[in-house]
Amino acid sequence: MQAQHIMKQDVITVKDSDTVKTVIQKFITHGISGLPIIDNHHHIIGYISDGDIMRYIGKHREIMINTFNYIAVVKDQDDYEERTQKLLELNVMTVAKTSVLKISYNEDVENIAAILGKKHIKKLPVERDGKLVGIISRGDVIRESFKSLL
Numbered sequence: 001m002q003a004q005h006i007m008k009q010d011v012i013t014v015k016d017s018d019t020v021k022t023v024i025q026k027f028i029t030h031g032i033s034g035l036p037i038i039d040n041h042h043h044i045i046g047y048i049s050d051g052d053i054m055r056y057i058g059k060h061r062e063i064m065i066n067t068f069n070y071i072a073v074v075k076d077q078d079d080y081e082e083r084t085q086k087l088l089e090l091n092v093m094t095v096a097k098t099s100v101l102k103i104s105y106n107e108d109v110e111n112i113a114a115i116l117g118k119k120h121i122k123k124l125p126v127e128r129d130g131k132l133v134g135i136i137s138r139g140d141v142i143r144e145s146f147k148s149l150l
Contacts, residue, residue: 003112004105006144007126007134013038014092016045021088023048034123037096042131046096049122056095057084102127105134113141 013036014022026035027050034049057080087095101119103112105128115124116138126134 001109001144002105003103003107003109003126003134003136006109006140007105007136008140009134011036011125011132011135013132014048015039016091016093018092019088020048020053020090020092020095023092024053024088036100036125036132036135037092038132044100044102044125044127044132046093046098047100047125048092048096052095052097053087057087100125103136104128109141109144112136113145116141 012026012030012032014026016037016039018037023035027033034047034051036044037046037048039045101115101121102125103115105126107126112124116122123135123137125132126136
């Protein structure tokens, strides 16, 4: 079985000119946690996830674990609300990953499972001829792999 048989074709995306606000709105509206960033030719040029946003809004904090395994957070100068408001106005490419792991539409499902598992990622964009044509999640692989066995 290949990626083209299990991928979702209706991929929610953002453009490289969009702001983080657009990303957050799509996360909330569609109940998703990550999406590909495409250019005007549907080439995948980045990926942004909820983890990228968490790292950004928390990056000004120093987290320290003492010898008794208690976590202490050292407060920074910026107010949390001020920092999150500033984040909304940033260009998506400021926060996104630009090195994107992607697969071909004819990639074998066994290889897809290995990539998702070893790289600890939730979704893989699928491309054909250099353009985004779908997306595959861990859940897609699990459902397709086991539906005939249960």
